[in-house]
Amino acid sequence: MSDINHHLCKVRTITNFLSLDADRSSWAAAIQEASDCCAQVSSALLQENYLVQSIRIVTNPFGEYLRTDHVDNAKQDLLYLSRLLQDANSGNDLRLRFAIGEARTIDEIKLLPELIKTFGDLCNVCVNIDMDDQGVLDNKTILASAKAVQHISTITPRGEGNFNFTVNFNCQPLIPYFPASYHRRELGRKLVIGLETPDLLVHELSVFNDLDENKNASHHTLHAGYYQVMHHALQQYIDDINRIVTTIKLPHGFNFSGFDSSAAPSKDCASMVEVYQQLGVEYFGAAGTVEASALLTRVFKSITSAELVGFSGLMLALTEDSGLAAGSINGDFDIRSLLTYSAVCGIGLDTVPIPGDTSIEKIAALMRDTGTMAYRLDKPLTVRVFPVPGLQAGDLTVFESDDLCNCAVLAVP
Numbered sequence: 001m002s003d004i005n006h007h008l009c010k011v012r013t014i015t016n017f018l019s020l021d022a023d024r025s026s027w028a029a030a031i032q033e034a035s036d037c038c039a040q041v042s043s044a045l046l047q048e049n050y051l052v053q054s055i056r057i058v059t060n061p062f063g064e065y066l067r068t069d070h071v072d073n074a075k076q077d078l079l080y081l082s083r084l085l086q087d088a089n090s091g092n093d094l095r096l097r098f099a100i101g102e103a104r105t106i107d108e109i110k111l112l113p114e115l116i117k118t119f120g121d122l123c124n125v126c127v128n129i130d131m132d133d134q135g136v137l138d139n140k141t142i143l144a145s146a147k148a149v150q151h152i153s154t155i156t157p158r159g160e161g162n163f164n165f166t167v168n169f170n171c172q173p174l175i176p177y178f179p180a181s182y183h184r185r186e187l188g189r190k191l192v193i194g195l196e197t198p199d200l201l202v203h204e205l206s207v208f209n210d211l212d213e214n215k216n217a218s219h220h221t222l223h224a225g226y227y228q229v230m231h232h233a234l235q236q237y238i239d240d241i242n243r244i245v246t247t248i249k250l251p252h253g254f255n256f257s258g259f260d261s262s263a264a265p266s267k268d269c270a271s272m273v274e275v276y277q278q279l280g281v282e283y284f285g286a287a288g289t290v291e292a293s294a295l296l297t298r299v300f301k302s303i304t305s306a307e308l309v310g311f312s313g314l315m316l317a318l319t320e321d322s323g324l325a326a327g328s329i330n331g332d333f334d335i336r337s338l339l340t341y342s343a344v345c346g347i348g349l350d351t352v353p354i355p356g357d358t359s360i361e362k363i364a365a366l367m368r369d370t371g372t373m374a375y376r377l378d379k380p381l382t383v384r385v386f387p388v389p390g391l392q393a394g395d396l397t398v399f400e401s402d403d404l405c406n407c408a409v410l411a412v413p
């Protein structure tokens with residue numbers, strides 16, 4: 001295995017978890033302390049030549065500190081928070097993102113479209129859906145969430161506001177990635193690191209495949225080798241970053257809780273499709289995709305030297321991965337394929353464009369299918385779909401967000 005190459009493994013996020021209360025006079029200090037903590041960790045990592053892409057702050061459920069009796073009051077509170085965040089991040093070149101935690105009531109869910117329309121990336125938010133003892137999901141909350149998705153799509157440009165909203169099933173706190181991230185007050189102040197590692201995986205697999213002894217190796221030998229090289233590479237970088245972070249005396253009572261080991265691809269790195277190709281799959285969606293997905297999931301969950309939190313699994317975010325976006329245009333997979341692959345990986349249906357006229361009932365049914373899998377298989381899954389106004393299945397999106405790749409709209413059967 002090669003020595004540390006900091007260009008292959010980026011720090012996708014330094015995520016800070018804190019709790020706010022209804023006393024607005026306490027917010028400035030809490031936000032500044034969280035920002036200072038992130039900046040201290042970022043500085044230490046940058047000194048060791050790691051690229052840090054963003055810092056993020058996640059709160060307890062927003063109903064515990066925002067005025068939710070009327071949308072205008074909630075907007076006033078978020079405007080005040082946005083100014084505090086801007087002040088706390090002044091002089092910092094890193095992108096600061098903010099999540100208001102989870103919506104826990106139907107009335108809170110009804111506020112989300114207007115809040116997301118107004119505040120965008122400073123209003124990342126999720127809903128957690130429960131399943132009762134009879135194995136039945138909370139369909140009332142699912143329907144309210146589906147209505148919010150549809151509403152967001154009609155009042156934000158090109159429906160892009162749904163980038164900031166997701167519905168969680170069987171997800172625990174301390175996910176560092178938005179918008180599935182949420183926090184609970186009783187957990188105290190926490191810090192979690194998320195990595196971007198597709199470049200690392202492609203590099204290690206490419207080196208392995210180029211070895212003469214692997215040219216005609218058996219399927220079993222290749223897959224055993226794939227697991228070993230990816231596991232050891234990921235372990236090496238996590239160990240190195242863990243060494244850096246654990247030597248820092250975190251300020252203001254924050255505690256380091258560990259890593260989300262997910263590859264977390266973005267537009268600015270290798271596609272997960274390239275990883276699948278290195279694993280011998282002709283293209284993502286071809287025969288062998290499920291097997292490769294299961295192998296990758298094993299790798300992400302194999303880290304033992306550091307605490308793993310969040311998803312720590314295979315993330316297939318359609319419009320955040322250029323290769324997946326291209327595959328959708330080629331017709332390499334459909335929405336049912338993505339749901340099938342979620343059985344052995346994660347994170348469900350993530351950033352998936354669907355026809356703008358998809359009914360609330362169909363969106364809710366997609367959520368119930370995903371939620372049923374999450375609880376049946378005891379794994380975290382989410383639904384983040386983008387109904388795109390005016391577009392039908394097969395049409396190409398025209399997103400303008402810097403975070404999103406344009407791709408084909410997928411049909412909802």
